[in-house]
Amino acid sequence: MNLRLKRRRLYEGKAKVLFEGPEPGTLVQYFKDDATAGNGAKKGTITGKGVLNNRISEYLMTKLGEIGVPTHFMRRLNMREQLIRKVEIIPIEVVIRNIVAGSLSKRLGIAEGTVLPRSIVEFYYKKDELGDPMVSDEHITAFGWAHPHELEEIMSLALRINDYLSGLFLGIGLKLVDFKLEFGRIWDEEGNMRIILADEISPDNCRLWDVRTNEKMDKDRFRRDLGKVEEAYQEVAKRLGILQEFPTPDIVPGSSSDTGGKAS
Ligand code: UDP
Numbered sequence: 001m002n003l004r005l006k007r008r009r010l011y012e013g014k015a016k017v018l019f020e021g022p023e024p025g026t027l028v029q030y031f032k033d034d035a036t037a038g039n040g041a042k043k044g045t046i047t048g049k050g051v052l053n054n055r056i057s058e059y060l061m062t063k064l065g066e067i068g069v070p071t072h073f074m075r076r077l078n079m080r081e082q083l084i085r086k087v088e089i090i091p092i093e094v095v096i097r098n099i100v101a102g103s104l105s106k107r108l109g110i111a112e113g114t115v116l117p118r119s120i121v122e123f124y125y126k127k128d129e130l131g132d133p134m135v136s137d138e139h140i141t142a143f144g145w146a147h148p149h150e151l152e153e154i155m156s157l158a159l160r161i162n163d164y165l166s167g168l169f170l171g172i173g174l175k176l177v178d179f180k181l182e183f184g185r186i187w188d189e190e191g192n193m194r195i196i197l198a199d200e201i202s203p204d205n206c207r208l209w210d211v212r213t214n215e216k217m218d219k220d221r222f223r224r225d226l227g228k229v230e231e232a233y234q235e236v237a238k239r240l241g242i243l244q245e246f247p248t249p250d251i252v253p254g255s256s257s258d259t260g261g262k263a264s
Contacts, residue, residue, distance in 0.1 A: 093124040096121050153195045184198040
């Protein structure tokens with residue numbers, strides 16, 4: 001049991017909790033095992049998911065940082081927590097699609113698995129009460145959720161991230177079917193604003209299909225009751241080369257320190 005002083009809890013989402021960070025401008029992001037689908041209609045737990053997503057997101061954000069994509073990730077603190085930069089979240093979910101699946105398939109009646117002639121970027125307004133409705137760039141700029149130049153930057157980052165991650169996953173035998181990103185604003189000392197990648201990148205918000213068998217290796221296994229949910233998350237981590245034999249996580253949410261629960 002970790003007995004360190006607990007940090008102040010700032011926000012609890014469906015899969016993560018945010019705590020105040022050790023220095024100004026930082027937060028601690030704690031990854032839960034909780035899983036929801038259909039805007040909270042289906043609830044459950046995926047054992048070990050938080051530990052794996054913490055590690056997977058760390059890995060992917062670090063890789064993206066290495067190719068010059070600015071992200072909120074600073075460092076992993078322990079098995080379930082990472083230190084991140086505090087951003088002003090832009091209330092838009094950015095979905096990038098390479099292959100038809102999920103809501104796109106339902107909405108337009110196009111068979112799942114149809115390869116898109118080019119990558120498609122969609123925007124959804126982050127508003128749980130409304131079920132995150134799809135919006136266009138016109139709504140986003142007209143309602144002031146983001147300025148046109150910010151949206152341009154978001155689109156360009158999203159496509160770069162898609163190109164990079166598609167290649168990375170293909171290298172480990174997975175197709176990046178679609179995924180969701182969130183971005184935020186930060187300001188430097190001179191008051192200049194920058195858009196950076198926030199949230200997480202993990203099988204919770206990516207669709208990943210095995211190249212050979214098309215087997216789903218992501219949260220659709222939970223959403224669609226396909227079974228072997230934990231195993232799918234583990235397999236993604238294993239193929240990324242980051243799966244360790246983790247001991248049972250015993251981290252008190254928000255009690256992080258740099259020495260707590262070594263996972264690597
Ligand atoms: N997605 C997400 N959070 C959401 C909705 C979607 O992370 O609230 C991800 C989802 O995992 C998938 C992609 O965005 O990789 C596209 O999801 P879609 O619009 O097809 O919705 P779904 O079928 O998941 O309801």
